[in-house]
Amino acid sequence: xxxxxxxxHMVSRVTDDYETLAKMGCVAVSEPAxxxxxxxxxxxxxxxxxxQLTEFETKRAGWYGIQHYTWLxxxxxxxxxxxxxxxxxxxxxxxxxxxxxxGIGEIGLNKNTKNEATIFLEHLDLAAKTDELIxxxxxxxxxxxxxxxxxxxxxxxxxxxxxxxVLVDHVEEHTIRAVLDDGYWAGMTxxxxxxxxxxxxxxxxEMYGPERLMVNSAGDWGPSxxxxxxxxxxxMRLRGHPESLxxxxxYENPVKFFSQSRNFDFTPPETYEAVG
Amino acid sequence: MSIPLDAxxxxxxxxxxxxxxxxxxxxxxxxxxxxxxxxSDDPRLAKIRAGLEILGGDEAERAERIQLLFSRPYDANxxxxxxxxxxxxx
Numbered sequence: 001x002x003x004x005x006x007x008x009h010m011v012s013r014v015t016d017d018y019e020t021l022a023k024m025g026c027v028a029v030s031e032p033a034x035x036x037x038x039x040x041x042x043x044x045x046x047x048x049x050x051x052q053l054t055e056f057e058t059k060r061a062g063w064y065g066i067q068h069y070t071w072l073x074x075x076x077x078x079x080x081x082x083x084x085x086x087x088x089x090x091x092x093x094x095x096x097x098x099x100x101x102x103g104i105g106e107i108g109l110n111k112n113t114k115n116e117a118t119i120f121l122e123h124l125d126l127a128a129k130t131d132e133l134i135x136x137x138x139x140x141x142x143x144x145x146x147x148x149x150x151x152x153x154x155x156x157x158x159x160x161x162x163x164x165x166v167l168v169d170h171v172e173e174h175t176i177r178a179v180l181d182d183g184y185w186a187g188m189t190x191x192x193x194x195x196x197x198x199x200x201x202x203x204x205x206e207m208y209g210p211e212r213l214m215v216n217s218a219g220d221w222g223p224s225x226x227x228x229x230x231x232x233x234x235x236m237r238l239r240g241h242p243e244s245l246x247x248x249x250x251y252e253n254p255v256k257f258f259s260q261s262r263n264f265d266f267t268p269p270e271t272y273e274a275v276g
Numbered sequence: 277m278s279i280p281l282d283a284x285x286x287x288x289x290x291x292x293x294x295x296x297x298x299x300x301x302x303x304x305x306x307x308x309x310x311x312x313x314x315x316s317d318d319p320r321l322a323k324i325r326a327g328l329e330i331l332g333g334d335e336a337e338r339a340e341r342i343q344l345l346f347s348r349p350y351d352a353n354x355x356x357x358x359x360x361x362x363x364x365x366x
Contacts, residue, residue: 114358121362145347150354157362174343200339209277240280 001243002269003250004028005229006257007106007135007169007187007216010057010068011049017219017226022064024230027251027269030258031057032071032106032135037221039078043087046074047094054098067266069258071105071135072096079110079119089119089126096130102261103127105135106169109147112139121154128160133261138170140194148175152182165260169216172196176204180212185257189218190228198228198235205236210248214257301328 008029010018021029031053040046053070061068072095074088095101107123109116127134136155139147151168155161163183171179171186172195179186188204189195196204201215219226229250236246258264279286305324308315315321323345330341351357 112354114360117354117358117360121360142346142348145344146350146354149350153355154362172343173337173340174347203339206277206279 001025001233001247001250002027003229003233004030004254005217005219005226006030006167006214006254007032007189007218008226009034009218009220010061011052012221013219013226015060015063018061018064018066021226022066024227026066026229028067028069028254028266029061030069030071030102030135030254032137033073033075034106034137034220035075035077039081040084043084043091046088047091050092050095054095054101058100065272067100069100069102069264071103071133072101073104073107073123074119075106076108076110076116076120076137076139079116080113082115082118085119086122089122092126093130096132097263099263099265101263102258103133103135104130105133105167106137107134108137108169109139109151110137110143112143112147112150117150117154120151124154124158124161128158133257134161134166136166136168138168138175140170144170144172145174148178152178152184155184156182164212167214167257170195170218171204173200173204176208180208183212185212185214185253187214187216189216190225190232191218192223192225198232201232202235202239202241205241205245205249206239210245210253212253212257213249214253215249 002025005021005026008031010029010031033049033053050072053072057070058068072092074085079085092104104123104127107120109120124134136151138144138151148168155166164185167185167187168179169187170189176186188201190198190201205213215229215232217226217228218224219228225231233246233250255266258266326345327342330338330345355362
């Protein structure tokens with residue numbers, strides 16, 4: 001089955017992972033900007049990172065026939081440096097018209113601090129002014145519930161934002177309902193320890209239905225599994241769900257959400273099969 | 277949306293997995309007992325006990341309730357308590 005991983009940090013993965021993803025049916029990935037494992041020291045560090053995301057990763061994915069899309073921001077962990085964050089936010093528009101840039105992300109909260117909330121709001125302001133889609137990171141473990149509620153408070157408080165143009169990621173059992181009820185898209189992240197398992201993601205599809213729901217691996221430099229979406233596909237099949245439902249969650253939903261971006265120039269695999 | 281499998285099929289498929297996870301939990305708690313030192317006042321232990329009560333009960337949505345048990349509570353007045361200045365149109 002063809003699928004799209006809507007949240008994966010390929011700059012942290014080796015080229016062999018692209019090959020593996022392609023063999024497993026992955027036809028496109030979207031890569032949000034995130035924390036490199038250390039705090040970057042200057043706006044030029046981010047400019048170089050955004051060049052890597054918009055230039056080299058696109059090329060590297062293309063070697064295996066995978067279409068690469070990306071999102072730009074300064075992540076919540078580095079938002080404690082407010083002055084640097086503001087420099088980065090001011091620089092982001094240099095890249096917003098580059099091919100494959102889908103919007104602002106992954107913005108969000110980490111420890112739910114004042115500075116994180118301040119920079120999150122300033123990212124929202126940029127997205128509203130530039131008419132960009134938004135991809136949101138929600139905190140981990142004990143901070144997730146409070147952080148997700150704070151994020152929804154800030155989103156709902158800005159009437160410029162259209163809810164169907166926002167994806168709230170890393171939802172779990174205690175946060176998914178509020179995200180979907182408020183009209184946002186929700187992403188379930190399959191992560192070995194801190195987020196969700198394929199089986200629990202299937203449970204949430206069964207409980208809430210496939211509308212505005214996606215699943216991703218968030219594969220990065222930490223313990224993570226870039227092939228987690230195929231694990232979800234298998235778990236859905238073993239549970240007896242039809243292929244049409246699985247395809248909707250792992251392929252049609254990402255295409256529908258991303259198609260709201262002017263830079264989503266997607267070639268469906270059926271098209272290049274015909275050409276080939 | 278419902279589960280395509282009926283309850284008997286779910287139990288057949290998951291029984292050994294549930295059994296193994298219960299053993300994993302039991303062995304972890306035994307390990308705590310055997311280890312030197314005292315953690316009986318550690319609030320994490322109280323959370324674990326409360327979690328086990330949720331698992332043993334008949335009420336539905338156990339996963340959501342376990343998640344909430346291990347979550348910080350939501351402070352509806354966070355904007356004021358953090359002193360965040362709201363920007364953007366409201």
